[in-house]
Amino acid sequence: MKSFAVAVIMLLLSAISVSAETADIQITEAVITSKLVKGKPIDSIKRLSSGTDKNLYCFTRTVAPEGYEGNIKHLWYKGDEKSGEYTLPVKGVKWRTYSKKSIQKGWAGDWRVDVVDESGKLLKSVKFKMN
DSSP: OHHHHHHHHHHHHHHHHHHHHTOOOEEEEEEEESOEETTEESOOOSEEOSSSOEEEEEEEEEEOOTTOOEEEEEEEEETTEEEEEEEEEEOSSEEEEEEEEEEOTTOOEEEEEEEEOTTOOEEEEEEEEEO
């Protein structure tokens, strides 16, 4: 009887650790956009002119486990140099969030936004180019 109880406890502990491992937040959509309307991106920018000052948004849609409350980060890079870091809350199973970056004239180059979880694990990377 005692060995049966130990086996049940071991089984429950392994189920808990498996569910913790699979309880990761997932990114179902990440885009760079010029504007958000009613909480949704109006376009998906891959290339734009660096001749004007512009606000850009990184829109992210997430799916998280039931009861999840945590954060993700948007890390904005121009080439390999970080130009912005934004901590964004995730407070539900399905959640939308965004960060905003003011891009200035003459900032031509390769850009990307890395979306990472609280431990720094890369979840998604979105790239765009400024001419």
